[in-house]
Amino acid sequence: MKVRVYVSLKNGVLDPQGRAIQHSLEGLGFTGVHDVRAGRLIELDVDDAVTDEALDDMCRKLLANQVIENYRIERVAA
Amino acid sequence: MTGFRSAVITFPGSNCDRDMADALEKVSGTAPFRVWHGDAALPERLDFIALPGGFSYGDYLRSGAMAARSPIMRAVVDAAGRGVPVLGVCNGFQVLTEAGLLPGALMRNAGIRFVCREVALTVENAQTLFTAGYAAGQRIVIPVAHHDGNYFADAATLDRLEGDGRVAFRYAEPVNGSARDIAGVLNDAGNVLGMRPHPERRIEVAHGGEDGRALFASAVRGLVGA
Incomplete structure (x- = not known):
């Protein structure tokens, strides 16, 4: 089974990378982009028997x- | 001044381990043990452990994250818990935060750019194992070279660090966006120091100055009583 883990910076944590992306978008002429936050998507292919608790543990450890950072776990149906 | 038993840990991607070993040998008179990240155990009766700078594991996932979970780090965490002094410089500082030995985290520089230059630091606490050779408030010059040196911790943690004298060094002026210009922090017991600037790159006149030397000398003096 596929599992997606979305990792994002917590609110209030400065994201210089996101800010740079926003500036570049402005430079390309896109308007109306108020803020950009860059995160990370981690895809795992795991045994069906892997529990939610184990996935949570992986994120925390x-x-x-x-x-x-915050994280969000999403199981994806095959 | 013999018998100073120190170890320098090398991770895949470490690139300041030789400088660190050189500094320890020049200041203590004894060459450090060189320990590989995959080793399970440290040499016995260590007086000092150094985690060098570099780009361990290619900075994959987060800087220092993979190194902090490598086999040798269990032994380093155990040793730190027993009171063995541990110094983490640059990427070594990130490894210490990722390993949970120091609070906070190091993030991308606020200015986005890699910063590689000499910076002025203020010695905030001169009563630690690592800083006894400096005077409180002393201004020293040490080089930095990093992309992710922006120290972050929540306000309560920062207040606690400052209140307990656990800020060892502060940037004399903003360098990378670090909270309260913190350049180096200690653990609660005072035997673990993480710092972004590179004292090992400033230990002899040929380096342009010797301001980093007192850090190693402090540890050597404090530990072998020479």
Whole structure:
């Protein structure tokens, strides 16, 4: 089964990368973009037996740094 | 000044490990053990452990994240818990935060750009194992070279760090967006120091100055009582 883990910076944490992307978009002539936050998508292909608890544990122990990041886990039907 | 038993850990992608080993040998008179990230154990009876700068594991996932989960880090965390002094410089600082030995995290520089230059630091706490050779408030010049040196922690954590004297060094002026211009922090027990600037690159006149030397000398003096 496919699992998607979305990792994003917490609100209030400055995202210089997102800001640079926003500036570049402005430079390309796109208007109306108020803010850009860059995150990370991690796709896992896991055994069906892997539990939600185990996935959560993976996020907490490695995939996300909870000092600065939030994560969201999504199981994707094959 | 013999018998200073130190170790420098090398991860895949470390690139300041030789400079660190050189500094430790020049200041202590004894060459450090060189330890590979895949080793399970550290040499016995260590006086000092150094995690060098570089781009461990290619900065994959987050800088320092993979290195913090490598086999040797369990032994480093154990040793730190027993009070063995641990110094993490640059990427080594990130490894220490990712390993949970120090609070906070290091993020992309606020100005986006890689910063590689000499910066002025203020010694905030001169009563630590690592800083006893400096005077409180002393201004020193140490080089930085990083892309992700923007120290972040929540306000409560920052207040606690400052209140407990755990900010060892502060940038004399903003360099990378670090919260409260923090350049180096200590753990609660005071035996783990993480810092972004590179003291090992400033230990002899040929480096342009010797301001980093006192950091290693402080540790050596404090530990072997020479």
